[in-house]
Amino acid sequence: xxxxRFEYIEPINFEGALDLLYIHKDxxxxxxGGTDLLVRMKKGLLKPKIIISLKALKELSYIKKxxxxxxxxxxxxxxxxIASDLIKKEACxxxxxxxxxxxxxxxHYRGTIGxxxxxDNRCIHYNQSAFHRSGRQPCHKDGGKIxxxxxxxxxxxxxxxxxxxxALMALxxxxxxxxxxxxxxxDLDNFYTTDGIMPFAMESNELLKEIVIPIxxxxxxxxxxxxxxxxxxxxxxxxxxxxxxxxxxxxxEDARIVVGAIARAPIFLAKASSFLKGKKFNDISAFxxxxxxxxxxxxxxxVHNVGSTLEYRxxxxxxxxxxxxxxxxxxxxx
Amino acid sequence: xxxxISFILNGDEISYEVKDHWTLSHLLREEMGLIGTKEGCGNxxxxxxxxxxxxxxxxxxLYLAIEVEGKIVETIEGLASTSxxxxxxxxxxxxxxxxxxxxxxxxxxxxxxxxxxxxxxxxHEEIKHALAGNxxxxxxxxxxxxxVEAVKNMGGQNE
Numbered sequence: 001x002x003x004x005r006f007e008y009i010e011p012i013n014f015e016g017a018l019d020l021l022y023i024h025k026d027x028x029x030x031x032x033g034g035t036d037l038l039v040r041m042k043k044g045l046l047k048p049k050i051i052i053s054l055k056a057l058k059e060l061s062y063i064k065k066x067x068x069x070x071x072x073x074x075x076x077x078x079x080x081x082i083a084s085d086l087i088k089k090e091a092c093x094x095x096x097x098x099x100x101x102x103x104x105x106x107x108h109y110r111g112t113i114g115x116x117x118x119x120d121n122r123c124i125h126y127n128q129s130a131f132h133r134s135g136r137q138p139c140h141k142d143g144g145k146i147x148x149x150x151x152x153x154x155x156x157x158x159x160x161x162x163x164x165x166x167a168l169m170a171l172x173x174x175x176x177x178x179x180x181x182x183x184x185x186x187d188l189d190n191f192y193t194t195d196g197i198m199p200f201a202m203e204s205n206e207l208l209k210e211i212v213i214p215i216x217x218x219x220x221x222x223x224x225x226x227x228x229x230x231x232x233x234x235x236x237x238x239x240x241x242x243x244x245x246x247x248x249x250x251x252x253e254d255a256r257i258v259v260g261a262i263a264r265a266p267i268f269l270a271k272a273s274s275f276l277k278g279k280k281f282n283d284i285s286a287f288x289x290x291x292x293x294x295x296x297x298x299x300x301x302x303v304h305n306v307g308s309t310l311e312y313r314x315x316x317x318x319x320x321x322x323x324x325x326x327x328x329x330x331x332x333x334x
Numbered sequence: 335x336x337x338x339i340s341f342i343l344n345g346d347e348i349s350y351e352v353k354d355h356w357t358l359s360h361l362l363r364e365e366m367g368l369i370g371t372k373e374g375c376g377n378x379x380x381x382x383x384x385x386x387x388x389x390x391x392x393x394x395x396l397y398l399a400i401e402v403e404g405k406i407v408e409t410i411e412g413l414a415s416t417s418x419x420x421x422x423x424x425x426x427x428x429x430x431x432x433x434x435x436x437x438x439x440x441x442x443x444x445x446x447x448x449x450x451x452x453x454x455x456x457x458h459e460e461i462k463h464a465l466a467g468n469x470x471x472x473x474x475x476x477x478x479x480x481x482v483e484a485v486k487n488m489g490g491q492n493e
Contacts, residue, residue: 001373001375001376001377001395002355002357002360003355003356003357004355005353005354005355006354006355007335007354008335008337008354008355008398008400031398034396034397034398035378035393035396038357038378038396038398039377039378039396042376043377051354053398053401055401102467103381103466103467103468104391104445104463104466104467105381105384105391105392105393105445105467105468106378106392106393106396106467108390108391108392109390109392110392110393110396110397229466230466230467231466231467231469
């Protein structure tokens with residue numbers, strides 16, 4: 001399968017990349033690992049005139065501890081994250097999520113964490129070849145007015161299937177976006193919009209520089225369901241974070257439950273999360289209840305558009321959340 | 335636009351004028367005629383196009399040709415010795431029935447080589463993990479895994 005023509009530019013430093021984005025804006029796309037971008041271009045979903053490659057920007061590839069934060073450069077490869085003891089210890093959910101991204105051949109060093117969390121939403125009706133899509137009216141995401149996933153829907157129902165995003169949102173991460181002359185920090189809860197067509201609150205002249213994870217002393221876990229253990233995208237995923245109180249090690253002080261691959265963005269489930277506050281770490285029935293609340297709340301967003309049946313995926317929300325909670329609790333108590 | 339790049343391909347220094355939108359698999363197959371590397375899905379899902387770049391197995395269909403500048407590329411064509419003797423991994427695939435239709439074999443063998451070069455004593459789980467990105471539509475996975483395991487016992491003969 002051939003790529004459409006484009007002009008390839010390789011800036012030698014970060015400033016150079018920002019300058020190019022400032023000039024070309026919507027006409028340009030940023031290439032890191034290419035495992036998502038090039039596939040979309042081959043299918044004719046994206047037709048950038050300019051490709052700005054981050055190949056030479058080694059300064060965007062790092063994992064470091066800074067006070068009570070873990071800072072990860074946007075171009076850090078998935079393989080580097082898996083190999084990091086710091087991530088494994090302080091942000092286990094991210095380690096578990098990265099381990100499941102793609103397959104080793106893609107992970108090794110082509111895929112990057114920045115690319116993973118900035119991957120566009122997917123839908124079985126949209127992520128198809130140009131030939132497939134040419135046979136029918138374009139959908140919302142393709143510039144049309146129809147949604148094939150949900151009858152009579154006036155908006156796009158594509159799904160965010162990023163593993164990294166779900167885990168990072170559970171960890172309460174925020175990201176640094178830079179454009180020429182200015183930079184801003186935004187937490188992932190606000191970064192992901194609920195718009196299927198434009199899933200991120202990001203301008204076309206902005207570049208993702210860094211991901212910052214607060215070290216809060218809690219434990220996290222990530223579980224996902226996919227057809228195969230490798231290559232496939234998740235059809236349901238759950239990232240959880242549990243923190244014990246300072247006074248009683250067996251009491252949950254803070255909980256964050258995030259469910260991915262169900263809605264247009266990973267969703268933070270406020271009701272299920274707050275239900276766990278004050279509960280005991282060995283209270284399995286409380287985890288079961290929180291998982292069921294998660295399923296009830298998340299199911300309202302689910303659309304039949306990433307494979308498998310809707311009923312099965314919704315039922316599995318409960319199971320994935322339950323497994324993730326159990327694992328985070330076991331690790332906390334060790 | 336065309337750019338002149340130089341890289342090392344199967345031990346030989348190569349200089350080639352590549353277009354910006356060429357992938358590495360396009361360069362190898364369509365331009366240089368090295369059709370040993372197969373292109374299956376072209377989307378990074380099947381692993382048939384796997385080649386080794388700087389000792390790491392990558393999908394050549396999702397690797398821009400222009401980005402191999404200065405890198406060391408190994409393809410299936412580079413495995414056999416100059417006298418024509420097959421590489422131990424290839425021998426093992428032949429001997430243990432790791433090849434059926436043969437379309438996935440170059441990718442399987444390159445993924446296996448990247449693993450065994452790094453970890454010659456890889457266990458069954460590690461082999462499975464390393465080959466997880468390669469699909470065999472004949473579903474001959476058991477023989478393929480056996481073939482890779484058997485390489486360990488061959489002691490690198492004929493190298």
